[in-house]
Amino acid sequence: MKDIIRDRLNKMEDLEQRRILKDLMTGVFLNLVEYQETLNKQIEQRVFDEVVPLEERHDVYVTLCPREDLDPIHEFLYPMLPEDAAPQTVYLSEASEALARKEEMKLFTFYMECGQQELQSLLKSNRTFHGEIVTSEGRHAITVRLKSSTAYISKIEELYRVFRKNSLPWKSINAPYVFKFVDCVLVGSDDGDAWDKQHVVKELSIHLEEFESYKRTNMIPLWNIQKLDMKTGGFPVPASDRINYEHVLPLRKTGTEHGYLVDGDESHIRYIKRSEEDITIVSPLEKSDSWTVLKIAGPVATRIGRMDFPLFSNNKREGFAGKYARQEGRSVRSKGEIARMIHAFQAAEGLELEDVQVVAPGPALGITYPLNGFVSDHVRVEADKHRMILRFSKHGIQPEQAIFLDDLLSFLVSEIQLAFPEYRCEGEWM
Template sequence: MKEIVQDRINKMEDLQQRRMLKNMMTSVFLNLVEYQDDLNRKLERRVFDEIEGNEGNHDVFTALCPREELDPIHEFLYPMIPQDTEATVIDMKCIVDALSQKEEVLLTTVFLECNYSIIKQLLNSDRKFKGELVTSKGRYNVQVRLKQNRVYQDEIEKLYHVFITNGLPWRTVNHPYIHKFVDVMLTACDGELAETEEISEVTVHLEEYESFKRMNLIPLWNIQKLELKTGGFPIPAEDRVNYEHVLPLRKTGIRHGYLVDGDEEDIRYIKRTQDEITIVSPRDKSDIWHLLQLAEPVETVIGKLYYDVISNRRVDGFIGKYRHKQDQRVRSKGEIIRMIQSFEQSKILELVDHEIDESGVDHSVTYELNPFVNDHVRSEQGKARLLLRFRSREVRGNSQFISEDLMSFLVSEIQLAFPEYKCEGEWA
């Protein structure tokens, strides 16, 4: 508009009229234009701010490291289970009781650094392997079998319920490493163990799978538990029934994401601002609240993890953010491609094709990451299969053995958006 006005003024030959018009435009019209432009920019910023929300503060970053290399003061990564930092102590009494009742008992947990399809084949075979227990009284030959470890998946399920309690939409946690942990179950022992014995060493030979075996690895993520006390006395809420508990966040860091970890009956509503969280609760006394802090990742200056840091971070444009905000779903191949390309994993995996398959033949190499998300409206039986075919773009770092796990993450996200299908992934 300013350029148009300037062009019209320059074309006027009468200098007196040009001066009068220029003074009038400068004093009135151009100020009005600038005021309108400023209002338009504020309106645009407000629309984008409402669409963006604060979901980015709740991205989950995951990794894996050996126990001896764990950094207790890492900038943003913490053990999923704090007890993993301590050496495992095997309870001999539990082993003796289980063997006397001819039951199997957990001996140790190992990590298998290989594709999930190999682990799946191994677990389905229910093979038995040989091992050895070294105790304070001697050596014992033992027989073991492998079983899928569920400890870390249970932690993710707990996180899902915290998201629901906080009224936030659930996003699949992309932790490809935890599905490669297997429990070594003791099934038989040559000789009779005594409760007074102490186990000093456990060895298990997995035969052709021995090269995949890794010991003493700890899964990490950017979530840690905090306890915060309300900054003052609870304030009666507008409904005159509940109370508002204000938790200040400046000391713990306002750049991080926070989730209130509490019982549903104690939480009516949660309000968030930049520097505090307000919990509307029937509690009428100042109390300590348990929070989960989702730390904002920072560039690590010293040290480097051997295993790649993976996340469920999504890079959406305006349309994608608006769709998530309004919960609008478009049933099209373009929407599937857009969703997959919004994740960092699209740099490694490329969606080649998809099809609706009703044959019932399973060629999938993926697994469900959200088995705890139930669809109470649709039955799993009779669902058509939405088969997604991928190919690998590149091999980045040491992430080749988690490619099927990354594919499972992408397929699980598509599953949340297309619950009417049973989504599966395979290699093209």
């Protein structure tokens, strides 16, 4: 605008009129132009300051630890279920009432350290096992059955809903441990009618016969997600639409290097903006002192602590081609593109995609299982989908990861399933 004014003034031949117009423009219009330019620069800077959330900031890391070794001040790992930090309690009164109603009751949850196919074979057999409840009164024989635990899988589903609220792309969670937890369910007892409901259960034990060596009690799955109650950095200010309000959450105290997801009622969130120093929530709420936020902590190396179980993640090690493809939102539907997508994950180390084949609809192979069953597809009919068979080979696998091979395969296949929803993706070993 200043250039236009300068050009018009230079074209005026009458110097007196040029002086009068120059004084007029300098005194009135030039201040308005400078004010408008300042506002434009502020808007431009605000757009540049909005950092596109890096995918690495939302990588999820999962491991396992015994309850007695749980570190409440760990640098980046927290229990998936906070209540797991306390020992599981069984109330004899509840167990007795369940038996009287001939209903099954969950006694406790434990981890099975075995391969996924062997575990599924056990669960599908519907076998019963014998156990014992010890109280101050005496010992009581019980009969139990094992069922797959859904407590931790439900937490992953909740995380998916939060990703949707924050308008962020979803990646499958590589958490093989959560699919190996089972619930011990009470199904019967020879002397259940004689139980004294006032007594406290001192000890509870079961014997899984030939599967006893796989049983691991008092184990807790950990991940790098912490639930926080964050307060706003000041009063909400009206948004640019003059309808909603902007609530700013400062991140300096909790760490700007981590990822953050805002959780709350969807009707209270219009959209969320992340900058380097804070999170801005645009909401119709005029007043809100605090917001529930999930902090996805970045992994840090610790010199004191140690991990007894492998640390799994959905982290990628992409190069330029992968980052450019994700930015453009385009994909080349070829075997090479599928191989690039698979081998971008650290979880694919030691695995090699050998072949991709599309076959007619039919029964599943049963080796892999879906990790994103909660992601619904309302457009396609599952039974009519052609099957995409992904064949893998393995090499250089560490012994401690042998029981997780089918789980890692399921994770990689689930990621391809998200990219190719028109097929039913399955994996198998060559």
